[in-house]
Amino acid sequence: MGRPPCCDKSNVKRGLWTAAEDAKLLACVSKHGVGNWTVVPKKAGLNRCGKSCRLRWTNYLRPDLKHDTFTPEEEEHIINLHKAIGSRWSLIAKQLPGRTDNDVKNYWNTKLKKKLSKIGIDPVTHKPISQILSDYGNITSLPKHIGNHFGPSFNKLNMSTTFVPVSDPSSGITGLAYTNMMMMNPIMESQDYSSTSTLPFGFLSQFQAMNQDDNVSLPPHFSNEVTSSCSSSSSPPATDLLSPQCHASAQVVTPSSSPFNWSEFLLHDPFSSADQPKQEEVFQGLLASPANPTVGNGIQSQAFEVGSSSVINGGPSLNNNKNLANDQIASSSSSSLSSFVDTILGQDSEMRAALFPELLDGCFDY
DNA sequence: AACTAGAGCAACCGCCAGAGG
DNA sequence: ACCTCTGGCGGTTGCTCTAGT
Numbered sequence: 143m144g145r146p147p148c149c150d151k152s153n154v155k156r157g158l159w160t161a162a163e164d165a166k167l168l169a170c171v172s173k174h175g176v177g178n179w180t181v182v183p184k185k186a187g188l189n190r191c192g193k194s195c196r197l198r199w200t201n202y203l204r205p206d207l208k209h210d211t212f213t214p215e216e217e218e219h220i221i222n223l224h225k226a227i228g229s230r231w232s233l234i235a236k237q238l239p240g241r242t243d244n245d246v247k248n249y250w251n252t253k254l255k256k257k258l259s260k261i262g263i264d265p266v267t268h269k270p271i272s273q274i275l276s277d278y279g280n281i282t283s284l285p286k287h288i289g290n291h292f293g294p295s296f297n298k299l300n301m302s303t304t305f306v307p308v309s310d311p312s313s314g315i316t317g318l319a320y321t322n323m324m325m326m327n328p329i330m331e332s333q334d335y336s337s338t339s340t341l342p343f344g345f346l347s348q349f350q351a352m353n354q355d356d357n358v359s360l361p362p363h364f365s366n367e368v369t370s371s372c373s374s375s376s377s378p379p380a381t382d383l384l385s386p387q388c389h390a391s392a393q394v395v396t397p398s399s400s401p402f403n404w405s406e407f408l409l410h411d412p413f414s415s416a417d418q419p420k421q422e423e424v425f426q427g428l429l430a431s432p433a434n435p436t437v438g439n440g441i442q443s444q445a446f447e448v449g450s451s452s453v454i455n456g457g458p459s460l461n462n463n464k465n466l467a468n469d470q471i472a473s474s475s476s477s478s479l480s481s482f483v484d485t486i487l488g489q490d491s492e493m494r495a496a497l498f499p500e501l502l503d504g505c506f507d508y
Numbered sequence: 509a510a511c512t513a514g515a516g517c518a519a520c521c522g523c524c525a526g527a528g529g
Numbered sequence: 530a531c532c533t534c535t536g537g538c539g540g541t542t543g544c545t546c547t548a549g550t
Contacts, residue, residue, distance in 0.1 A: 157519075158518070193520090193536080196536075200537095230539085232539085244517085248518085252516055
């Protein structure tokens with residue numbers, strides 16, 4: 143049979159750790175090191191599960207941990223990494239010396255998500271909210287039968303309280319703010335970078351090269367899109383992601399001139415399973431890429447330790463890769479911006495009028 | 509001063525892949 | 530070969546603190 147269980151789970155202490163327990167665990171780890179956590183409680187004289195000891199050590203007692211607040215640089219780095227790889231907290235934390243995945247996760251959930259929401263950026267997709275609504279319109283034949291077509295996930299939203307017009311005095315931006323986008327349809331998890339700017343790891347050039355090599359096809363929706371004016375194939379300065387200029391332009395909705403069918407696009411996935419070795423190759427290349435100007439303060443020198451399977455199989459990475467390519471294409475199509483923007487603004491106004499007529503009196507300055 | 513709601517955070521839960529017996 | 534455990538991870542819960550009324 144298998145190994146014996148590490149502890150009697152019904153008989154171990156749970157809940158907050160006391161200073162005495164911390165001291166015992168510290169003494170034990172400093173004496174024996176971190177190895178087999180199942181024996182740590184016994185050696186330390188703790189009535190705790192080994193798993194609990196490991197967590198306590200990893201998230202709190204480790205001597206290299208920082209316990210102060212996150213710096214603006216760290217904050218920006220988290221946002222960039224989340225945009226690139228999604229909620230892979232352990233990977234993100236590895237790029238932030240002294241921070242744990244739990245720290246980063248908590249900081250994201252309590253601060254950064256709200257911060258992005260407040261300025262009209264969807265913290266899940268990093269897209270402007272208006273663009274998400276536009277995408278929904280394309281999917282669901284909005285605005286004819288809004289309630290019926292959003293599906294069960296979207297219906298969870300309390301639209302009357304979730305979407306509100308806001309005006310951010312610090313940035314001068316107005317638009318729709320919302321909360322709880324996590325509850326929306328999972329399709330939103332397919333991330334789109336076409337309207338935001340800061341991409342770590344030098345993703346863009348590599349994906350551009352890949353797309354040229356493989357003729358990776360993208361839906362016309364994306365090739366028609368115009369990105370924010372602060373987009374760049376090289377990563378902009380740290381503050382750009384949240385800069386007023388970025389937000390103002392990010393508010394520009396970018397629908398295609400012809401209706402785009404998300405269902406068709408999702409079925410036609412250039413990164414289908416057959417391409418997984420390619421994805422792995424590319425992603426590993428990206429992780430090793432020295433061109434990562436957004437990572438400062440010595441962070442970029444750290445190796446990005448990532449198991450290939452965990453990155454490639456499922457999760458947001460597939461969509462990330464795909465949409466990073468979209469970003470590149472979109473970035474290169476910024477000519478005739480003004481007329482396009484006019485068209486966009488017209489369509490966006492129509493959409494809002496249909497969706498939120500009560501908000502028309504609010505200010506929406508683009 | 510007492511109560512309430514929300515924010516922040518530590519810890520737990522449950523799942524998964526890999527490894528041990 | 531099979532079963533079970535470990536270690537790691539992301540998601541969630543619940544406790545504590547604080548600000549507002």
